[in-house]
Amino acid sequence: MNIHKKDIIIIGCGCIGLSAGVILLKTGDYNVKIWAKDLPPNTTSNKAAALWYPFLSEPLDKVGRWSQETMDYFKKEIIPLGVEKTGTLTKKVYELYRTPRAQLPEWSPFVPSFRRMKKEEMLDGYIDGFTVEDGFVMDTDQYMDWLVESFKALGGSIDQREVVDIREPFIYADIVINCSGLGARELIGDRLVYPSRGQIIVVDNTRDISLMDEEDEYQLGYVIPRVHNSVLGGTNQQHNYNLEPSKKDTEEILDRVAKISPQFERKNLKILGEKVGLRPSRYSIRLENEFMQDGRKLLVHNYGHGGSGFTVSWGCALDTLKLVRKGADKLKTSNKSDVPWYSLLNKRRSSSSCSFVND
Numbered sequence: 001m002n003i004h005k006k007d008i009i010i011i012g013c014g015c016i017g018l019s020a021g022v023i024l025l026k027t028g029d030y031n032v033k034i035w036a037k038d039l040p041p042n043t044t045s046n047k048a049a050a051l052w053y054p055f056l057s058e059p060l061d062k063v064g065r066w067s068q069e070t071m072d073y074f075k076k077e078i079i080p081l082g083v084e085k086t087g088t089l090t091k092k093v094y095e096l097y098r099t100p101r102a103q104l105p106e107w108s109p110f111v112p113s114f115r116r117m118k119k120e121e122m123l124d125g126y127i128d129g130f131t132v133e134d135g136f137v138m139d140t141d142q143y144m145d146w147l148v149e150s151f152k153a154l155g156g157s158i159d160q161r162e163v164v165d166i167r168e169p170f171i172y173a174d175i176v177i178n179c180s181g182l183g184a185r186e187l188i189g190d191r192l193v194y195p196s197r198g199q200i201i202v203v204d205n206t207r208d209i210s211l212m213d214e215e216d217e218y219q220l221g222y223v224i225p226r227v228h229n230s231v232l233g234g235t236n237q238q239h240n241y242n243l244e245p246s247k248k249d250t251e252e253i254l255d256r257v258a259k260i261s262p263q264f265e266r267k268n269l270k271i272l273g274e275k276v277g278l279r280p281s282r283y284s285i286r287l288e289n290e291f292m293q294d295g296r297k298l299l300v301h302n303y304g305h306g307g308s309g310f311t312v313s314w315g316c317a318l319d320t321l322k323l324v325r326k327g328a329d330k331l332k333t334s335n336k337s338d339v340p341w342y343s344l345l346n347k348r349r350s351s352s353s354c355s356f357v358n359d
């Protein structure tokens with residue numbers, strides 16, 4: 001056991017915070033606690049489809065690398081554990097277009113199994129498309145439960161609490177990781193993060209291949225077969241905070257998926273439910289160090305993953321570990337009594353405590 005373990009607080013218990021927590025704990029160098037306003041199953045992550053495929057997130061070169069690293073991690077550490085445990089299933093992905101694409105996606109050079117679809121693979125009505133043979137899907141509730149269990153099994157702990165002042169977790173730890181997703185808008189005042197509302201329909205039938213019609217990035221049509229059901233989508237409504245499923249969206253999604261293939265016409269589908277989540281969109285995923293309080297505290301940002309949170313989760317978690325190591329080496333020695341706001345926030349300590357394993 002490393003008796004000099006550093007304490008870390010992660011803000012956020014979605015797929016991003018939990019993946020970062022697992023990677024940090026696996027090193028044996030840190031005590032890790034998650035603070036989160038909402039816990040699974042009430043996070044955006046639980047509302048996702050979720051398919052491994054880079055989508056609606058930037059910058060595309062980094063997204064390509066993080067996506068491939070995530071795929072490698074899934075293949076080595078998660079898929080071998082079995083679908084019953086992790087809710088993760090290997091599935092081919094087809095991204096379909098009705099008009100020719102002049103270019104391959106910018107992220108594609110990072111993914112060796114990416115290729116343009118062959119003519120004989122094309123569905124009626126489509127003339128271009130891409131595929132990733134070894135793609136995979138997650139049944140999000142099952143996968144998120146497994147993530148929580150993995151984090152706890154490694155010694156991590158989770159407190160349900162909202163952070164209203166980013167300085168508060170620094171009372172208890174010199175290193176804080178901000179995985180607050182859309183919450184970063186209020187938590188640190190980052191107005192560059194905004195919601196992209198996604199609505200999905202859960203249906204009972206499962207198919208063999210994930211199909212996505214991405215001709216119009218705001219009027220999406222996709223069918224994602226998971227372990228126990230399939231997900232039909234979707235919407236991409238920017239700056240829309242409505243968390244209630246809309247009847248109009250449901251109707252339009254059903255129309256769009258019926259156009260992908262007659263097998264998805266509504267008479268062939270049994271609707272089990274509808275879900276809405278707000279993707280944490282940003283012009284660029286923010287994964288970087290920020291030093292606070294004259295260099296005595298380290299805030300690592302890991303948020304703004306848009307439509308690819310699951311797809312890049314482990315790649316971003318591995319980079320978070322690198323940032324923590326790099327930042328920790330540069331931290332100046334902390335002297336809590338020097339910190340002017342400490343005494344103010346100290347008042348809260350009596351009512352809301354936080355103890356680490358080493359305390």
Ligand SMILES: Cc1cc2nc3c(=O)[nH]c(=O)nc-3n(C[C@H](O)[C@H](O)[C@H](O)COP(=O)(O)OP(=O)(O)OC[C@H]3O[C@@H](n4cnc5c(N)ncnc54)[C@H](O)[C@@H]3O)c2cc1C
Nearest residue numbers: 012013014016037038045051163181183198277309310311
């Ligand atoms: C309909 C839909 C379909 C999607 N499909 C896919 C897909 O197929 N593949 C894919 O890769 N991605 C998909 N996504 C995107 C994916 O869901 C997100 O990118 C991902 O969930 C972001 O994870 P996160 O952990 O950053 O955010 P969240 O899951 O939102 O977690 C944020 C956490 O931070 C906490 N928090 C926020 N503010 C505070 C605060 N002030 N104090 C304490 N805690 C705070 C929250 O309570 C929560 O625990 C989809 C999204 C939607 C909506």
